[in-house]
Amino acid sequence: xxxxxxxxxxxxxxxxxxxxxxxxxxxxxxxxxxxxxxxxxxxxxxxxxxxxxxxxxxxxxxxxxxxxxxxxxxxxxxxxxxxxxxxxxx
Numbered sequence: 001x002x003x004x005x006x007x008x009x010x011x012x013x014x015x016x017x018x019x020x021x022x023x024x025x026x027x028x029x030x031x032x033x034x035x036x037x038x039x040x041x042x043x044x045x046x047x048x049x050x051x052x053x054x055x056x057x058x059x060x061x062x063x064x065x066x067x068x069x070x071x072x073x074x075x076x077x078x079x080x081x082x083x084x085x086x087x088x089x090x
Contacts, residue, residue, distance in 0.1 A: 002056050003039030006031050011057055018043050 004011065007021035022040040026033060042048045 001035070001039065003042045003052055004056060006035055006039040007043070009043075011053060013043075015044060 007013075007018065007025050009017055009021045013021065018040055022036050025031060025036045025039075031039075042052060
């Protein structure tokens with residue numbers, strides 16, 4: 001659940017904005033009253049709001065999109081022989 005999407009507010013919204021957005025979301029009826037109330041409660045609590053800020057606004061995709069710093073090696077793969085030291089039939 002993303003409370004910012006439910007209440008249709010941005011990250012910088014204050015307490016008054018959250019309360020006004022909750023009443024507007026109840027009038028729109030896109031989400032249930034329970035979901036709106038939970039979103040409002042989560043964003044009014046500083047600890048849970050920090051968690052939601054981390055979960056919904058941290059861009060973890062950007063480092064994954066960067067090209068890898070490792071260069072592909074043109075060396076042939078080394079052939080590895082199977083060790084039979086621990087085989088029971090030897």
